[in-house]
Amino acid sequence: MTGFPRDQWYVAAYGSEIEHDLFTRTICGEPILFWRTRDGAVTAMPDRCVHRRFPLSQKPSRLVDDQVVCGYHGFTYDAGGRCVAVPGQTRIPRTARLLPYPVVEQDSFVWVFIGDPANADASRIPRAPWLVSPDYTTVAGMEPLNARYELLVDNLLDLSHETYLHGGYIGTPEVASTPVTTEVDEDAGIVYVSRHMDDAECPPFYAKSTGLEGRIARWQDIEYTPPCLYKLHSRIAPVGSVPNADGTDPDAFHVEVVYAITPETESSTHDFWCVARDFALEDEEVSAFLAENNRTVVMQDVVALNVLEQVIAKEPDGYQELSINIDTGGLAARRMLKRLCEKA
Amino acid sequence: MNALTGDRVFRVHWVLGTDRLRAVCHCSAEREFEDPVELWAWLLDHPNGHTS
Numbered sequence: 001m002t003g004f005p006r007d008q009w010y011v012a013a014y015g016s017e018i019e020h021d022l023f024t025r026t027i028c029g030e031p032i033l034f035w036r037t038r039d040g041a042v043t044a045m046p047d048r049c050v051h052r053r054f055p056l057s058q059k060p061s062r063l064v065d066d067q068v069v070c071g072y073h074g075f076t077y078d079a080g081g082r083c084v085a086v087p088g089q090t091r092i093p094r095t096a097r098l099l100p101y102p103v104v105e106q107d108s109f110v111w112v113f114i115g116d117p118a119n120a121d122a123s124r125i126p127r128a129p130w131l132v133s134p135d136y137t138t139v140a141g142m143e144p145l146n147a148r149y150e151l152l153v154d155n156l157l158d159l160s161h162e163t164y165l166h167g168g169y170i171g172t173p174e175v176a177s178t179p180v181t182t183e184v185d186e187d188a189g190i191v192y193v194s195r196h197m198d199d200a201e202c203p204p205f206y207a208k209s210t211g212l213e214g215r216i217a218r219w220q221d222i223e224y225t226p227p228c229l230y231k232l233h234s235r236i237a238p239v240g241s242v243p244n245a246d247g248t249d250p251d252a253f254h255v256e257v258v259y260a261i262t263p264e265t266e267s268s269t270h271d272f273w274c275v276a277r278d279f280a281l282e283d284e285e286v287s288a289f290l291a292e293n294n295r296t297v298v299m300q301d302v303v304a305l306n307v308l309e310q311v312i313a314k315e316p317d318g319y320q321e322l323s324i325n326i327d328t329g330g331l332a333a334r335r336m337l338k339r340l341c342e343k344a
Numbered sequence: 345m346n347a348l349t350g351d352r353v354f355r356v357h358w359v360l361g362t363d364r365l366r367a368v369c370h371c372s373a374e375r376e377f378e379d380p381v382e383l384w385a386w387l388l389d390h391p392n393g394h395t396s
Contacts, residue, residue: 179358185350192347221347325365328356328380335384 004028004149004263005227005340007115009125011260011272014140015105018042022068024057026264028114032101033057037066037079044101044112045081049073051096107131108140108274109260126225130256130276137281139291140274145302147309149227149269150337152261155301156230157193157330159220165304169297174200174218182328184336191336193222193329199239205293206236209286210253210279215239217252222329226336232257254278257294267309273298354387356380369394 012027013034023034024047033047033056047055054061054072061071066079076085081098102113102120108131113120130136145152155161163176174197183192202216219235235243237252244250260272275294280286323331346355355368364376367383373394377383386393 179360181358182356183346183348184354185348185352186354187352188348188350190348194347223347323379323381325358325363325380328358328365328383331380331384332354332356335388 003266003341004114005337005343007113007119007343008227008340009104009111009113009120009122010228010262011109011270012044012103012112012262013110014142014272015042015108015110018110020063022057022061022063024055025270027112027270028263029265030114031055031057032112033068034103034110035063035066035068035079041079042103042105042110043079043081044103044110045077045098048098049075050083050098051075051086108138109272126229128229128231128256128258128274130278131258131274133276135281136256136276136278137287138274138276139287139294140272141291141295141298142273143271143295143298143302144264145269145271145305146267147269147305148267148312149261149263150334151305151308151312152259152269152271152301153224153226153230153333153337154330155305156232156259156261157191157222157224157333158326159193159195159222159232160326165300166297168204169293169300170203170205172201172203175220176326180326180329182332184332186336189225189336191222191224191226191329191332193220193224195220202236205290205297206253206255209277209290210236212236212238212253217241224329224333226333226340228260228262230259230261232259267313271298271302356383356387 010027018034018036020036031047032044034044036042047057049070054070056068062069067076069076074087077098078084081100083092083096086092102117104111104122107128111125131138160176162171178195178197180193180195197218199215200218202212207213217237217239221233223231234255235252241251256276258274262270264270275290352370357366359366365383366376367387368374369390371394
């Protein structure tokens with residue numbers, strides 16, 4: 001599969017990354033310039049001066065109040081992308097305008113819409129409320145991945161790889177050996193993969209953060225809304241404990257692992273990751289432990305997928321891969337992404 | 345256990361103790377498979393061959 005699903009919302013950054021300063025990131029092959037205006041809004045527009053294409057994020061381009069001045073010839077644009085000054089003349093050409101991207105700041109992320117702005121419906125942005133909830137504490141990061149985004153989707157939809165690639169961190173034998181249930185809602189655009197391990201070894205990642213030791217109930221419920229947002233609802237509890245009928249679950253520890261899978265180019269990806277927990281909220285040692293360990297796990301995936309990208313890039317066309325039961329969710333996600341690419 | 349509640353949800357259950365997958369269409373047609381690629385081809389081809 002090539003190309004990106006268009007007319008879609010993608011996470012471009014954490015809100016905390018965008019300050020009153022020029023910031024650039026390439027999303028789906030499009031270099032985008034961001035800054036936070038003095039009244040706190042995030043702007044997003046092409047990172048190319050309309051005149052001679054000089055990147056507006058590149059010094060000596062600079063932000064003056066809420067206007068960006070091109071560092072090459074001085075074309076000046078306001079926060080809406082309108083050109084307000086050109087060098088040496090008073091007439092501003094009609095086409096001297098940067099078309100802003102629809103942008104929404106929500107759940108700690110800055111989302112941009114890639115496609116026809118007329119189709120940008122902010123209500124379609126999937127939610128991850130835990131990331132800004134006072135009932136949760138979140139650690140987060142972003143790692144550059146030198147691999148196509150589809151490889152990260154494959155990786156995250158099949159967690160049986162935890163047993164092998166992440167042994168000693170989050171992998172235990174039961175992850176690879178417990179059957180999964182896969183559900184697909186074509187209308188809502190959701191792939192849901194459940195793996196409920198009712199009597200499993202507690203991996204160090206959860207033993208050290210929750211204090212539970214020995215055998216545990218470990219539930220993994222993946223909710224992927226293609227193309228960008230992936231949520232792993234992780235439930236860790238004493239063996240035999242199940243949620244109450246009213247939905248409360250006082251004996252369990254809950255961890256919401258959220259990934260935003262944002263294509264940078266056809267062979268590179270922004271791998272945003274967040275770990276939100278509903279326990280030990282003030283414990284900085286737990287925060288530091290989860291941040292360091294999750295980053296280690298993410299980097300284990302990054303190293304493996306970077307290698308895989310090189311393998312795929314060099315192979316002849318028509319290679320026939322093999323899919324087995326564990327790939328059921330990944331195959332569903334691939335089909336949904338393919339459909340989104342064809343629709344665009 | 346059903347997590348999704350929409351009107352057009354496809355479900356695939358890994359049959360406990362076996363290597364087989366049971367595909368359940370939203371029209372309630374069911375069929376077992378050993379190959380997930382064949383399984384999705386059948387499920388997504390609804391309603392062709394989906395007599396429940």
